[in-house]
Amino acid sequence: MSQYVSRIAGTFAGPGRPGAARPGPARSPRLRLPGQHRRPRRIAMLSVHTSPLHQPGTGDAGGMNVYIVELAKRLAAIDIEVEIFTRATTGGLDPAVELAPGVLVRHVDAGPYEGLAKEELPAQLCAFTHGVMQAWAGHRADHYDLVHSHYWLSGHVGWLASERWGVPLVHAMHTMAKVKNAALAEGDRPEPAARVIGETQVVRAADRLIANTAEEAGELVRFYDAEPAKAAVVHPGVNLDRFCPGDGRAAARARLGLPPDAFIPLFAGRIQPLKAPDVLLRAVAVLLDQDPALRRRLVVPVVGGPSGTGLAKPEGLQKLAARLGIADVVRFRPPVGQDRLADWFRAASVLVMPSYSESFGLVAIEAQAAGTPVVAAAVGGLPVAVRDGETGFLVAGHEPEAYARVLREFVDHPELVGRMGEAASRHARSFGWDTAAAATAEVYMAAMHDHRRHVRSHHG
Secondary structure, eight states: OOOOOOOOOSOOOSSSOTTOOOOOSOOOOOOOOTTOOOOOSEEEEEESSSOTTSOTTSTTOSHHHHHHHHHHHHHHHTTOEEEEEEEOOSTTOOSEEEEETTEEEEEEOOSOSSSOOGGGGGGGHHHHHHHHHHHHHTSOTTSOSEEEEEHHHHHHHHHHHHHHHTOOEEEEOSSOHHHHHTTOOTTOOOOOHHHHHHHHHHHHHOSEEEESSHHHHHHHHHHHOOOGGGEEEOOOOBOTTTSSOTTOHHHHHHHHTOOTTOBOEEEESOBSGGGOHHHHHHHHHHHHHHOGGGGGGBOEEEEOOBOGGGGGSTTHHHHHHHHHTOTTTEEEEOOOOHHHHHHHHHHOSEEEEOOSOOSSOHHHHHHHHTTOOEEEESOTTHHHHSOBTTTEEEESSOOHHHHHHHHHHHHHOTHHHHHHHHHHHHHHGGGBHHHHHHHHHHHHHHHHHHHHHHHHHHHO
16 A cells, blocks of 8 residues: 655754754744745644643543643744643633643633543534634634644544634544444443544545554555545654663662562553453463462552543452452552653563554553563554564453463563563664654645645635
8 A cells, every 4th residue: 555654854954953942932934945845833733632731541641642742842842833722621720831832732611621521522522613713813814834633523623723724634543433443342332423424524634644553544544535645654752761761670669669579560551441451450360370379479550540431330440350369469559640650660570451452552662661571462553562572572362361371471481571671672762752743743744735735726
């Protein structure tokens, strides 16, 4: 399949250097050479259902929150201002909050602040769009050069905004209903038809679609009839300053109150059927059936909070651990901040990701950057994130016995943890956010170039 894949550009010419302090709003005119693609000065980034200010691992906040925050900061560092519009979820929030120099978060009133499920948000898109338009009305007509929407709900607002402002729309799906529905966990609820229709409309409307992997780009074409030339592959990044081996596994375990010599398979993420933490618990039960002596040195942390369809049974995982007879080795911990999460990754022997669907699996890259191997389901973007047999293992299917066999390898060969961990850390270094931001900026430029050409052809 021929598809547009964005080139990874290391640096860009232009005012300021990456990481330099952002100049104030007054800007000197840019030197534009004939035929040169212009970079946007300022973009409107839309994240309707989850705020970049929320704690990842709670409610609907997850990898997408991290993605938006890190990408926006790195875009600002290469002199592309970002204004992120998100729905206000508590009263009394400032209408605009500076997240970082050059990155503004705008809170939009749309529906009740609390108790609104993601499934109820489509009814609030009109109110959200009104708030976005009100903010824009206070500026010059050319205030934004481009709209970048995240997830299909934002895509619908972006569709209208891009047409009203006469600027291109770049959209990132993050997850897709048709892909999720094709690989549902047992007992999980399928995504509604309204979402499928909405995603199809956004795919058609967007000037460019950013996919995390070549496989995701292919799914956009196969499931949604996207034009192959619209799909640009940009791997998400990882904050390599935060997620790094640091002072090592022993020190991290001491900080977290974990035994220094334990075997620690970690689950970190939102607790919902899609992420399949139950598969890890069942695998641990198999391990202990096979080797009861392992119980003395086994600790299984589950770090995260209920989310999505997991909210229907928030205590379900604890009850499963009790039923399996492993409640004594499982430690449930609430979601933690990014610095604390990095310590959990360092402390673990291995991260376990048995997900049924992952567009990329940012957690896998974060854990590897911290020097920890990953055992993951061979789904979605995880085969890109994890090098099978080198930085961890990929498991076909979701049978607990299969995960138990792989975990047994680490128990029987403890040196694997260190060896694969070092390889994992090296592998993760190629996923810096600076690289992702540079590649995203190229997608923006291509979208703007095509959009201008399209407008000229229509008015010529």
